[in-house]
Amino acid sequence: MANLTINGKTIDVDVEPDTPLLWAIRENIGLTGTKYGCGIAQCGACTVHIDGVAMRSCGVLVSEAAGKKITTIEGLAPDGALHKVQQAWIANDVPQCGYCQSGMIMAVAALLKDKPKPTDKDIDKAITNICRCGTYQQVREAIHAAANV
């Protein structure tokens, strides 16, 4: 049993403490917007915010996340509104298959919180998520668009 605070709600989750947070989120809590891609913190499809920091949830244990504030793609913009990154994603028609985009958006939202006007170099350094469809060009354009909102 673990006590997790996710998207503003604190809940008891029947899960072993050494379970990767990704699987607790997807299977035990039932939020499937956070994706499994590699399980070794390489691809970033499982990126969530833990206390406001972008983390790859496949590499974080439930025990490490307990007591911290977890935000998933479903909770990025509370109250049904869209976060400015999501809005920029829609305006720039970024996703192709879309599978990596939850993680990509979470990574970008964290970047813009730290650096509201990132340079291309900042983006290159911070956004290392894998997109197999190759949306990187649109991702970059949309980041700049979101930064200029």
Next chain:
Amino acid sequence: MNPVPNLNRRAFVIGTAAVGTGLALGLDIPFGPTVVRAADGAPEVNAWVVIQPNDTVVIRIARSEMGQGTLTGLAQLVAEELECDWSKVTTEFPTPGQNVARKRVWGDFSTGGSRGIRTSQDYVRKGGATARMMLVQAAANEWKVPASECSAANSVITHTPSGRTTTYGKVVEAAARLEPPTDVKLKDPKDWKLIGKSVKRLDTSDKTTGTTVYGIDIKLPGMLNAAIKDCPVFGGKLKSFDEARVAGMKGVKKVVRVGDSAVAVVADTWWHAKTALDALPIAWDEGDNAKVSSASIAKWLDEGLDDSQAAFVGNQNGDAKAAFASAARKVEAVYNYPYQNHAALEPLNATALYTSDKCEVWCGTQNGENAFAAVLEVSGLSADKCDVHKQMVGGGFGRRGQTDYVRQAVAIAKQMPGTPIKLLWSREEDMQRGKYHPITHCKLIGAFDADNNLTALQMRLSGQSIQFSVRPEALVNGMDPGAFSGLNAKGEAAIGYTIPNLLIQHAMRNPHVPPGPWRGVNINHNALYLECFMDELAHAVGQDPLAFRRKLMTQHPRNLAALNAVAEKIGWDKPPPQGISRGIAHYAAYNSCVAAAAEISVIDGNKIKVHRIVAAIDPGYAVNPAQIERQTAGSFVYGLTGLIYGGCTLKDGRIEQTNFDTYNMMRMAEMPKVETIIMPSGGVWGGVGEPTICIAAPAVLNGYFAATGKRIRSVPLRDQNITFA
């Protein structure tokens, strides 16, 4: 959040008595014409178009959406002829079971070979036009005026003489009762309003909020999860496993044999299933294939390069051998291209529910009908008792045209009747049980006369055939015609050069590693071999690589136009900026002509920075230019990832790369600026998702030669300590 996928929406009601169990009937009047209804009661005008009373237009999409944008493009084609309000368009996937029950009213479901739009554009546009004519006729009947006095635009029908109007939603009930017209004319392309327009994708919003349901996200009541391990040596068998060692582990429900080579653990959660599977002692009978290594395959393929070995001839004119004998000068080189894994970011998965009289599967697939056939075969049930519910696909690239994962899911579910089973492969399983880009080597020989004119070219491929393994019925007297993609004498994938003496051969050698179509299929290596070697030939006689190609392309105006377009835009006739080198390449396949010009720099001889690639594509007709740009740039990411980081190698008969730490992927920082010229010349319908992939690698490699004077002939570059800067 929706815990259960909306089955009603997908399993829409259909009204034909031929349908067996599992599908309700939608006959709503006992006499007169049959109206077929969607689950919400809205009538079908025809199989492609459902219109709701509020004017919402539901367009049926038979092909799969895996990111390539076909869903939006196909909807544009239907809507163009339907003359509906684009802002009211939604889409849905009919199921393969419904297609079979309705005599394949939606045609082919397969989504590969860049065929989604080009091989269905005719009948989906007709579907839209037919529906429009029926809607207009229904309004005309109501007004008691000739249909010829009425017109339709934006879902509004107008009687021109009187100015009366109505909407599609108001007349759809009557329209659905009309006999479809037989004489349906399609618009002249010059009158298109929606085709050719960069409208926004229809599937974007849910992909930004995490609400899109992919196969991996399926939840069904009482569902259990399965993790699977297949013999890591292809062709090997499962000998035994020690179930007792994991039976007591948390959440474990059952350990099952799957076919003769795999074992799966079924548990309450996938994480429990995977944890138990990792702890399960398994004994394999690996067989003789365990002796195969990359080195042994390379040796076998190299032997096939020798003229003494048997080979299929794919294209031949003149007498290349005689030309070599009398040549003033000969140039020779050997290239190779490795196995590649698709590594779609969504690992393979399928959810199956089997009972004694029904079997349903929910999965991402590029070929719903192949998946359906697999369900029938493994379940042993008849077509009226099976169906496949297609989900959004988290990347396909060719891999999800195959059905191994679907078969496994059904085989597991069959051992647990009544319980839905979601089978998910780990990334490691996905990497090691792939259907790989085929491996080939290639020897090329060029001959010049005393005036430095190219008189002969021989290109001898040695290596794997995809069709030998995937569709042996497609072989022609043993030959795989696809192996010559882009090198043929004529057709949709013809060579773009005229060379007096030409000989192109394929010495087919099929190692035990299962191949499959991988975005671009055979053009990744064919284009790299041909276009790098053309560059070698140009430099061998001291000619500009562009000018050298142009001389051989006078009879290939469409190919030449694409090449000229990138040359002009990159400014080939002027020197590149300081420190920058350029490479150029072009190709034709899938009925599209493509070209690329790359600007790169090389640091310390082994770090490549690709600054910019100018691309051109002539797909005949361009349905959605913004999506074509995205496919072009995306294909470069896929192709350049394969060039620099890719390559699957074998040791002891198994693939060595297991995850993204050993099979790296290009990231944001390595992405060049891609500028795409879309130059639709009309007359043919070409593909978009694949053709451009093959030109990025040779353009970059030719640029590397321009920068360093060194010719790279082996892929991947990481094996030669060359990487992205």
